[in-house]
Structures are given as structure tokens and as C-alpha cells.
Amino acid sequence: MAAIAQSGVEVRIFFLSSRTSLRTLARESRRFRSAVREFEPDIVHAHYGTVTALFAAATTTCPLVVSFRGSDINPTSDTSYIRSLFARLFSQIAAVRAQHIICVSEEIRSRIWLPVRPSSIIFDGVNLSSFYPISRDEARSKLGWSKTKKFIFFNLSGRPSGKRLSLAESAVDYVRREISDVELVAVSKVDPERIPLIMNACDCLLLTSDWEGSPTVVKEAMACELPVISVDVGDVRMLLDGVSPSRIVPAEVAAIGSALVDVLCMEVRSNGAERAKIMSEATTTSRLLGVYQLVMSQANHHYEAQTQRQEA
Known part of the structure; x- marks a missing residue:
């Protein structure tokens, strides 16, 4: 997101202080709604599935982009079977609400149960100014x-x-x-x-x-x-x-x-x-900006169509 901000997009980062405490999530929902009202974003981008994406889907009506990164869709040995199952279920629910889905690989995209939303394959890019060969x-x-x-x-x-x-x-x-x-x-x-x-x-x-x-x-x-x-x-x-x-x-x-x-x-x-x-951060940033432009275009088209129906 730092690279996105450097491209001229105004960005505000919101971190959940907990993804497991219902009491904390209720408090965070109020804080998040307040942040959205103040910032008035064109797009909300959840950078992970599970509770993160479901939280964003449930607490805002803004156009939503969700990035699925692997352990939010794949089974994982890091947590219990039940917890992993619910985490993946939350991801799938959020995917239905999203206007656009980003997956880091084709394998991840193939695991979306209801692929009803436009999707893109955009993996994390590498900062080539930091990662380069030396002796x-x-x-x-x-x-x-x-x-x-x-x-x-x-x-x-x-x-x-x-x-x-x-x-x-x-x-x-x-x-x-x-x-x-x-x-x-x-x-x-x-x-x-x-x-x-x-x-x-x-x-x-x-x-x-x-x-x-x-x-x-x-x-x-x-x-x-x-x-x-x-x-x-x-x-x-x-x-x-x-x-x-x-x-x-x-x-x-x-x-x-x-x-x-x-x-x-x-x-x-x-x-x-x-x-x-071809896997540079600059390439990834360019593709992500393309997704944002597409989602905003679709949102504007939907708003115009809705306005026309109301006037009719």
C-alpha cells in the first residue's frame, strides 16, 4: 500500500486490534465505521480473507476488494481443523460480497466456491531496489x-x-x-x-x-x-x-x-x-491500480443506473 500511495492514491490503513474477540470486534466495528465516514473512501480493500474480509464486508457498503493470500482459503496445519474451517467459510462469504477478488495464484482462485465476482491474479511483487544479486x-x-x-x-x-x-x-x-x-x-x-x-x-x-x-x-x-x-x-x-x-x-x-x-x-x-x-513491486502496483479503476467505474455505472431508475 505504500507503493500505491506513492502513485498518487490517498490511502488510509486500518488494522484490527483483534480477530478473535467478539467484544473487541464490536468495538472495532464502531471505530471502523467512524474512520470510513471521516475518510469517505471510494474503495475498501481487505488484504486477507477470514475474519478480516468478513469484518469489512459486514461493516461498510463501500465497494469492496478482497485479496486472498493462501492460508485464508487453503487448509492449514497452524490451527485446529474447526478454526481453519470457519476461517475459510468466512473467506467464502466475503467473496460473495466483494466487487472484485484478487488471488495470489490460480490455485487460490480455483478454491473460491462461488466465483460470481470478477477476479484477478496479482501476487505480491518484489522490491527490486532491495532484492538484487551481490557477491x-x-x-x-x-x-x-x-x-x-x-x-x-x-x-x-x-x-x-x-x-x-x-x-x-x-x-x-x-x-x-x-x-x-x-x-x-x-x-x-x-x-x-x-x-x-x-x-x-x-x-x-x-x-x-x-x-x-x-x-x-x-x-x-x-x-x-x-x-x-x-x-x-x-x-x-x-x-x-x-x-x-x-x-x-x-x-x-x-x-x-x-x-x-x-x-x-x-x-x-x-x-x-x-x-x-516481471514480478516487481512496480508491476504489481500497476495491476492493482487497474483493479481499483475498474471497480470505481463499475460503481459509478451502478450509481448512474440506480439514479435513472429512481427518476423514472
């Missing part, structure tokens, strides 16, 4: 890392249980049969500004998640020319099309471990930076 040795010098050890980047933030850390650790143990000096760098609660440096210092990215929408970490790795080994999840297969070296493997220890050994022994960077250019 691995230079990055390691800045971090104080060994220049001979093999480092595997693993994104643990967000929803740790869904990342399947134990599977990744078992795969790395498998790698140690061939490469003894290797370390899994499980990244969590790290200053975001350090992520590009850590990526450039690593030898590959490993992704073992049970569910994903369109994992931004893969695009960021591509922008840094970091080779990627991933299970077939979300839209990773599409993202890595033509990117070498990269591997899509079954969610099995031996398959992941063998792919890691193969890529680590190559000791080369990927050609992902070239493909990452």
Missing part, C-alpha cells in the same frame, strides 16, 4: 560467515508449523552424508532489511511448506539469483519455470536431500534475476 563472499564478509561452509536459507516466519521445519531438518541431515559442513539457516523475526544480505550469503533456498499461495520468498530468492529447491506447492512451479538451477521435488526426505546435494555441489547462482523483473 556471495561479500555478503558473508558483512555477516561474518564462513566462506567455505554451505548455507541453506529456510523461511520460518509467518506460520512455523506449516513450513514443516522437521522435514527440512531431516533433509539437511540426509545432505550431511555427502556434504558435512552444511547449515540450515532458519530465518524468523529478522530485521527485513537484512533478508537480502542473508539470501545473497546462502547457497540455496529450501521450501517445504504444506500449503502456500504465491510465496514471496521464492520471488525474492530469484531476484537475488539464489537457487531454489521446493516441494510442489502454490504457484512455485510456475514461478520457477525456466529458472536454473532450481528443483521441484516430492515432499520426501531422500528426494529433497538429493536435490540439495545436486544444487549445492554446482556452486553456481541461478538465472532468476531476469525472470524476477
